[in-house]
Amino acid sequence: MSISRRTFLTVTGLAALAALARKTPLVRIFAGQAPSKAPPKPSTRWAMVIDPEKCLQEGGCTKCIAGCDKIHNIPDFKDPKHAVKWIWKEPYQDAFPEQADRFTTERFKDKPFILFCNHCDDPPCVRVCPTKATWKRDDGVVMMDWHRCIGCRYCMAACPYGSRSFNWLDPRPHIKELDPDFPTRTKGVVEKCNLCEERLAQNELPKCVEACDENAIVFGNLDDPDSEVQRLLRSRFSIRRKPELGTHPEIYYLV
Amino acid sequence: MFMFEKAVTGSRRYWIWIGCLLAVILIGFLFYLRQLHYGLGVTGMSRDVSWGLYIAQFTFFVGVAASAVMVVLPYYLHNYKAFSKITILGEFLAVSSVAMCMLFIFVDMGQPMRVMNVLLHPRPNSPMFWDMLSLSGYLVLNVVISVVMLRAERKTVAPPGWIKPVILLSIPWAVSIHTVTAFLYSGLPDRSFWLTAIMAPRFLASAFAAGPALLILLTMIMRKLTWFDAGKDAIQKLAVIVTYAMIINAFFILMEVFTTLYSKIPEDVAHMKFLYVGLDGNTELVPWMWTSVLLALVSLVLLIVPRYRRNEKILAVACVVVFLSLWIDKGIGLIIGGFIPSPLESVTSYIPTLNEIAIVAGVWAIGMLMITVFYKITLQVREGLAA
Numbered sequence: 355m356s357i358s359r360r361t362f363l364t365v366t367g368l369a370a371l372a373a374l375a376r377k378t379p380l381v382r383i384f385a386g387q388a389p390s391k392a393p394p395k396p397s398t399r400w401a402m403v404i405d406p407e408k409c410l411q412e413g414g415c416t417k418c419i420a421g422c423d424k425i426h427n428i429p430d431f432k433d434p435k436h437a438v439k440w441i442w443k444e445p446y447q448d449a450f451p452e453q454a455d456r457f458t459t460e461r462f463k464d465k466p467f468i469l470f471c472n473h474c475d476d477p478p479c480v481r482v483c484p485t486k487a488t489w490k491r492d493d494g495v496v497m498m499d500w501h502r503c504i505g506c507r508y509c510m511a512a513c514p515y516g517s518r519s520f521n522w523l524d525p526r527p528h529i530k531e532l533d534p535d536f537p538t539r540t541k542g543v544v545e546k547c548n549l550c551e552e553r554l555a556q557n558e559l560p561k562c563v564e565a566c567d568e569n570a571i572v573f574g575n576l577d578d579p580d581s582e583v584q585r586l587l588r589s590r591f592s593i594r595r596k597p598e599l600g601t602h603p604e605i606y607y608l609v
Numbered sequence: 610m611f612m613f614e615k616a617v618t619g620s621r622r623y624w625i626w627i628g629c630l631l632a633v634i635l636i637g638f639l640f641y642l643r644q645l646h647y648g649l650g651v652t653g654m655s656r657d658v659s660w661g662l663y664i665a666q667f668t669f670f671v672g673v674a675a676s677a678v679m680v681v682l683p684y685y686l687h688n689y690k691a692f693s694k695i696t697i698l699g700e701f702l703a704v705s706s707v708a709m710c711m712l713f714i715f716v717d718m719g720q721p722m723r724v725m726n727v728l729l730h731p732r733p734n735s736p737m738f739w740d741m742l743s744l745s746g747y748l749v750l751n752v753v754i755s756v757v758m759l760r761a762e763r764k765t766v767a768p769p770g771w772i773k774p775v776i777l778l779s780i781p782w783a784v785s786i787h788t789v790t791a792f793l794y795s796g797l798p799d800r801s802f803w804l805t806a807i808m809a810p811r812f813l814a815s816a817f818a819a820g821p822a823l824l825i826l827l828t829m830i831m832r833k834l835t836w837f838d839a840g841k842d843a844i845q846k847l848a849v850i851v852t853y854a855m856i857i858n859a860f861f862i863l864m865e866v867f868t869t870l871y872s873k874i875p876e877d878v879a880h881m882k883f884l885y886v887g888l889d890g891n892t893e894l895v896p897w898m899w900t901s902v903l904l905a906l907v908s909l910v911l912l913i914v915p916r917y918r919r920n921e922k923i924l925a926v927a928c929v930v931v932f933l934s935l936w937i938d939k940g941i942g943l944i945i946g947g948f949i950p951s952p953l954e955s956v957t958s959y960i961p962t963l964n965e966i967a968i969v970a971g972v973w974a975i976g977m978l979m980i981t982v983f984y985k986i987t988l989q990v991r992e993g994l995a996a
Contacts, residue, residue, distance in 0.1 A: 435655030435957065448953045451876070478798050484737040485726040504726050505649075505719015508737055510659040514799030516953045520659060520719065522650035541648035542719025596952075599798040 398493040400473070400549060401576040401604040402563070403586045408570035410465055418468065419443075421565030422547075427538045429521075429528035438519040440547040441470055441562055453593060468571075470562075471496060471517040471547035472595060472603030479509035479518065488544075494576075494604055495549045505542040514596050515603070518546045576604065612759070615989035616982045622834075623985070630978045637971015640964050641716060649719055652965040657957035658948040660717070662941075662969055667713035669819070669940035670706040670976075671744070671790045672812065676820030677703035677751055678783035679850050685776055691842035697762075698839075699824055700755040701983035706820075707748040707786075709976040716968050736792040743782070743789045750779040755983075763990045787812040794947065802880035802947040805868075811861045817854035819935045821847045822928040827980070829925055837988055841921075848924055852912040855931055859905055862938075879954070884946045889956040894945060897937050904934035 409415075419441045422428065429438050443466035450467075473496045480490050487502040488509055510518045524541040532538070536552065539545055550560035558564075563573045574583035583606075586592075592606040619627075644651050654661040680699035683689035715721055731738050754776055761768035791809035794800065825847050828839035869877045882888045884898045911917045911927035918924055950956050961969075 435657075436650055437656055439656075444953055448955065451954050482735050482737065482797070484732055484735040484741070485723075486730045486732045487726070502723070502726055502730065503720065504723045505721075506714075506717070506737065507659045507719070508735070508793075510656075511794075511800065511948075512797050514952050516657070516951060519656060521648065522654070523648045540720075541650075544719075596799065601798065 397577045399576040400494050403572045403583050403606045405570045405608045408568040417565045418562035421561045427529050429525035436522040472605045475602035478512040482508045482512040495551050500543045503543040612986050615986045630974045633974035640967040653961045657951040658959040662961045663713045663717035665940050665944035667710045670709045672816035672819045673706040674703040675816035676824045679821045695839050700751045703751045705976045705979040712972045740789045743785045747786050799952045801876045814858035822851045822931040825928045883949050891956045901934045901937035904930045
């Protein structure tokens, strides 16, 4: 059988394209790491409950932030315009602008609240991402693929909580102490709190929960009636950031 | 290639102009390389104001692309013969502005080499995916239409029959580019400045003013510099279109102002405050926005009074004023104003850097170069016919 030059090129070209198309979905978020083994149980819905009273006990405490920054290689940019934040603090009235009525304000005004990605049930960031570089797992974790992100920053415009940061410059020279167990990011991609999915896969608690000596952050499965998160939310009044937007944030604050 | 040989013969003045444009493009390109090397941190954008001049210019030039539909529609649907000589100019202007839009998106990307991910891993419920389809479709339609029509004109034959449905398709398609671009913004839950159903109609109104206004100016420049005359009737008809569109645009903006200020919902009012009186001591955009308002008022007077509109010198001024007013409104205020204050109520100042402005100027120069070359080819073809 004779193959013309043209047919040969067409066939090899198509084969190469097919190979590419098959390979791409295999690109993992954490290249070189074993794929996350946590089976997405249908009955798992991770959530966190913050107790601001406990959190505020030790003024100026940043143990959760420092712990998170360290294990996730989060760069420390001096210019606040370029800041990368996974956990950060905002005064109560900025974190909950709609709920700042006179009396809660008296109690909490200017008090720093710790903020995270809310790992929403219906996350606007996921909806708008044009490349599926961010998606929601069955257990509720809103994930990011830093190798797929094209840096369009549509998710930053869509997030109502300011939970997403962009690497305006190369983050690597700004990492204080490199942790080889976690990937660093490149300039031009968006990142945010991943609820320590790499630790969940190893059956460990998120770092911020572990780092807090006051037990101000409780982590657990919201679908489990015996979990501490569900017990707390049943017994105490809690608020969430901007619930009226229908995003169903899964970080609760006890008041 | 598509008659490009016709663009390489020209007067000294033509070449000086081309040279200047190439110089601006080169400077812009060098600054783009710098941005590629250091990251988007070389711009004035920040965590809070995460889109800036690039995306704002993109939004504005989607509007300019409406130049085509506003000549094509009267000509093909209403058989308005005075537009026969300028439909192709409108289409070429659309091609150039859509190309600029795509470049503005491209220079805004943090990881431009991954641009194909939008096709490899598309998410159909992202408006950005649809905007890409809509814009590239409009580009292809207008390229095909203008090339086919110009070829037919050169050979003095009737254009092929299949082009008519393509032209008709380009009319609703033009509506789609404004609508989908508006949806990029108007569907975000906590950007109250953009969260308005009137966004798409507003985009259409401002587009139908800005596109034809620029087209009027370009035909006037051509009449001054070349033998080509679009004709008084065509220019006057375009002027009427600009007038109606500008009135509707002003009406829509007033709708927004009423709903926001009368409902007094704090986060909605905050954006208006930032733009028109300043917020938390930040008055960066206040002079710009009032300039835009003032220019809009001046343009309305010049356009609505028939005596002024029919005077082509005054009409030229009116078109410049319309263009500037809408450029400030969409090319600055709409996008920046949507980010300030942030959802956490912080006011972060945004001032574009020299690097950013150089890249924007480079993209503008690319657009002007495209227009120059396309119009040059068109004139050469028509000159050949006349000779």
